[in-house]
Amino acid sequence: MNIELCAPPAREAKRRRLTRGARRQLAGILFELPLILGLIIFTAYPVAESLRLSLYRYNGFDTNVFNGFNNFKYMFANESQVKEVLRVFGNTFIYCFVSVPLSLFLSYFLAMPLNKNFKGVGVFRLLIYLPVIIPSVVSALLYKDIFDVTYGVMNQIFGGLGLPQGTFFSHRSTAMATLIWAGMWNLGGGMILWLSAFKNIPASLYESAKIDGANPLRRTLAITLPMSTPMIFYNLVMNLINSMQIFNSMMITGGDGEGPEQSLYFIAVKIYNEAFQFFRMGYAAALSWILFLVVGLLTVVVFATSKWVFYGDE
Amino acid sequence: MAMNSRTQFPIGGADRTGGANRKKTRKKVVFSIKILTLSALTLYFVFPVAFMLLRSVMTEAEASSVPVAFFPQGFNYQSYVKIFREDYWLYTLNTLKIALINIVTMVFTASLSAYGFARIKFKGRGPLFAVMLATLMLPAAVSQIPLYVLYARFGWIDTHYPFIIPKMFGGGAINIFLIIQFMRSVPKELDEAAEIDGAGVFRRYVQITMPLCVPILIYITVNIFNGAWGDFNTPKVFLQTKSKFTLAMGIYYQSFLGGYQMAFSNLRMAAGVFMTVIPAILFFVFQKRLVEGINIGAVKG
Known part of the structure; x- marks a missing residue:
C-alpha cells in the first residue's frame, strides 16, 4: 500500500x-x-x-630494432655502464636524501625565532627569503661563481677566516657537499612553510599546555611538530620527487653535465645525455623507466609509512 | 631551556615580588642576542644576492683580476649594455611570449578542470582525479624521449610549440589540485542557488565561482610565470637555434657553449640580475597572496 x-x-x-x-x-x-x-x-x-x-635499439632516426631486454642487461651487466649507472643513482640519492631532510630540519630553526611578533620581524623574513626569488638557473650560475676556486669570493672568505682554500665544485671530493651547501641558501622557502604551519596551530593548544605545566621542548614535541606533519609530509613527498630529477646541475657543470669525475652526474642528466647526445634513445628510455620505478617506489614507501601524519579532524 | 624556570611557576606571584626587574633585563639580553644572531644569519642569506648585484656592475678587468674584490670600484653598467647586444632582448621576448600564453591557457584549463572536480558530480571523477595526482610522481625524463619523437613528427623541434601546446591540456596537476583545495573554502551554496535560478554550468563557473577564486588564481599565475621563465629542461631538449632560445637557455649557451661572450662573471651576473627582476617584482607585489597560496597547497593540503 x-x-x-x-x-x-x-x-x-x-x-x-x-x-x-x-x-x-x-x-x-x-x-x-x-x-x-x-x-x-x-x-x-x-x-x-x-x-x-626501452625494448628497442633506437637512435631517433633510422635504426629501430627490437632488442628484448638487452638495454636493461646492458645497464646491469656491462662493467663500465654498471659503474656509471650506480654512480648517477648514488649521486641522486645522496643529493635527495641529504638536502631534502636537511633543509626541512634547518629551516625549522630559522622559522622558530621568526615566529614571534617584534619590530622588524618582517624585514628578517623577507631578507632571508630573498635568495629563493632568484630563478634556479640563475642561482646555479651564481653558486658557480661564488665557489669558483680562483675568482670566487668564498675562497677569499676562507682565507680571511684562516681556513684552508676549498676546492668546491672543482674536485670530486667536495663537489656534492658544495652543491648541497649552496642549496641551503634556499632555506627561506622552508622557513615560510614552517611559519604558515605554525600560524595554523590554534593558540589555545599552547595555552592549555602551559597551564598543564608543559615546558617549551615538550610543547614543541607534543603540539608544534604533530600539528605540522601535513606540511612536512607534503613537502617531503614533493621535494623528494623533484630532487630525484635534478637537472639544473648542468648550469654548474656545463658541457657534459658530469662534473669532476662524474661527482655531479645525476640520473636525469645521464638520461638526457644518452638520448640527445649519444642518440641511444632506447637505452635512455630504459633508464628513464628505472628512474620512474625508483621514484614510484619511494613515493609508495613514504605514503605507506605516513602513519605519523596527523590530519586533525579528518 | 632558559625559559624553563619561568614555566615552573605558571600562576605564582613571582613576577610581582621583585623578580620583575631582573626578569625584564634578562629578557632584554636574550632578545638582543637573538637579534644579533638573526642579523648575522640574514647577512648570510643576503650575501648571494649582494654578490650578484655587486659583481654585475664591475668592469671586465675587475671581474677577472685575482683576487676579485667583493665591492666594485664604481658603478659600471657596461655589462648590462653588453648582454643586450648579445640577443638578450630576443631571448626575453621569446620567454615572455611563452610565459604569457602559458598563463592564459593554463589558468583557463586548470580552473575548468578544477571546477569540474569540485562542483560537478560526474561518474569517473574519483579515478580521474587519482590518475591526475599520480602524474605528479611521473619523472619528466620518462615522457621526454617519446615526446621528442612525436614532436619531431609534428615538425615541432626547434619551435616554441612544445612549450605551448601541451600546457593547454589540463594546465598542470598541481595547479588543478591547488584550485580544488581553495574551492573547498568557497561556499557551494552560491553555485547551487544560481543553478536553481537556471544558470548554466559554464556560466556558474565563469560568473559565480571563478571570481571568488581570484586569490588562488593569482598564486598559480605567478607560479606558471616563474615556471616558464626559469625552465631549463624543456629548451635544453627542444631548442637548437639561437634565435629561438629562452632566457634560461640563452644564459646557458652564453656561459658554456657560445664561449667567450659570458666568460666574464660580471656579464653572467648582469644576466642573472636581469632574469631575477620580474620574479622579484611579482614576489613583492603579490607577497600576501603567495604566502596564502603556499599555505593552501603545502600546509593544509
Missing part, C-alpha cells in the same frame, strides 16, 4: 534526476576534456611508448 502510494512521484523524480544526471555527466566530461586529452596524448601515450622504446 505504502509502496504503491509512493511509487509514482518517486519514478517521476527518478526520471527527472536521470536527465539532470546525464546533463551533469556531460558537463563533467566537457569540463575535464582538456585534462583527459592531455593525459592521453602527453602522459599515457609517451609513458607507454617509452616502455616500448
Whole structure:
C-alpha cells in the first residue's frame, strides 16, 4: 500500500534526476576534456611508448630494432655502464636524501625565532627569503661563481677566516657537499612553510599546555611538530620527487653535465645525455623507466609509512 | 631551556615580588642576542644576492683580476649594455611570449578542470582525479624521449610549440589540485542557488565561482610565470637555434657553449640580475597572496 502510494512521484523524480544526471555527466566530461586529452596524448601515450622504446635499439632516426631486454642487461651487466649507472643513482640519492631532510630540519630553526611578533620581524623574513626569488638557473650560475676556486669570493672568505682554500665544485671530493651547501641558501622557502604551519596551530593548544605545566621542548614535541606533519609530509613527498630529477646541475657543470669525475652526474642528466647526445634513445628510455620505478617506489614507501601524519579532524 | 624556570611557576606571584626587574633585563639580553644572531644569519642569506648585484656592475678587468674584490670600484653598467647586444632582448621576448600564453591557457584549463572536480558530480571523477595526482610522481625524463619523437613528427623541434601546446591540456596537476583545495573554502551554496535560478554550468563557473577564486588564481599565475621563465629542461631538449632560445637557455649557451661572450662573471651576473627582476617584482607585489597560496597547497593540503 505504502509502496504503491509512493511509487509514482518517486519514478517521476527518478526520471527527472536521470536527465539532470546525464546533463551533469556531460558537463563533467566537457569540463575535464582538456585534462583527459592531455593525459592521453602527453602522459599515457609517451609513458607507454617509452616502455616500448626501452625494448628497442633506437637512435631517433633510422635504426629501430627490437632488442628484448638487452638495454636493461646492458645497464646491469656491462662493467663500465654498471659503474656509471650506480654512480648517477648514488649521486641522486645522496643529493635527495641529504638536502631534502636537511633543509626541512634547518629551516625549522630559522622559522622558530621568526615566529614571534617584534619590530622588524618582517624585514628578517623577507631578507632571508630573498635568495629563493632568484630563478634556479640563475642561482646555479651564481653558486658557480661564488665557489669558483680562483675568482670566487668564498675562497677569499676562507682565507680571511684562516681556513684552508676549498676546492668546491672543482674536485670530486667536495663537489656534492658544495652543491648541497649552496642549496641551503634556499632555506627561506622552508622557513615560510614552517611559519604558515605554525600560524595554523590554534593558540589555545599552547595555552592549555602551559597551564598543564608543559615546558617549551615538550610543547614543541607534543603540539608544534604533530600539528605540522601535513606540511612536512607534503613537502617531503614533493621535494623528494623533484630532487630525484635534478637537472639544473648542468648550469654548474656545463658541457657534459658530469662534473669532476662524474661527482655531479645525476640520473636525469645521464638520461638526457644518452638520448640527445649519444642518440641511444632506447637505452635512455630504459633508464628513464628505472628512474620512474625508483621514484614510484619511494613515493609508495613514504605514503605507506605516513602513519605519523596527523590530519586533525579528518 | 632558559625559559624553563619561568614555566615552573605558571600562576605564582613571582613576577610581582621583585623578580620583575631582573626578569625584564634578562629578557632584554636574550632578545638582543637573538637579534644579533638573526642579523648575522640574514647577512648570510643576503650575501648571494649582494654578490650578484655587486659583481654585475664591475668592469671586465675587475671581474677577472685575482683576487676579485667583493665591492666594485664604481658603478659600471657596461655589462648590462653588453648582454643586450648579445640577443638578450630576443631571448626575453621569446620567454615572455611563452610565459604569457602559458598563463592564459593554463589558468583557463586548470580552473575548468578544477571546477569540474569540485562542483560537478560526474561518474569517473574519483579515478580521474587519482590518475591526475599520480602524474605528479611521473619523472619528466620518462615522457621526454617519446615526446621528442612525436614532436619531431609534428615538425615541432626547434619551435616554441612544445612549450605551448601541451600546457593547454589540463594546465598542470598541481595547479588543478591547488584550485580544488581553495574551492573547498568557497561556499557551494552560491553555485547551487544560481543553478536553481537556471544558470548554466559554464556560466556558474565563469560568473559565480571563478571570481571568488581570484586569490588562488593569482598564486598559480605567478607560479606558471616563474615556471616558464626559469625552465631549463624543456629548451635544453627542444631548442637548437639561437634565435629561438629562452632566457634560461640563452644564459646557458652564453656561459658554456657560445664561449667567450659570458666568460666574464660580471656579464653572467648582469644576466642573472636581469632574469631575477620580474620574479622579484611579482614576489613583492603579490607577497600576501603567495604566502596564502603556499599555505593552501603545502600546509593544509
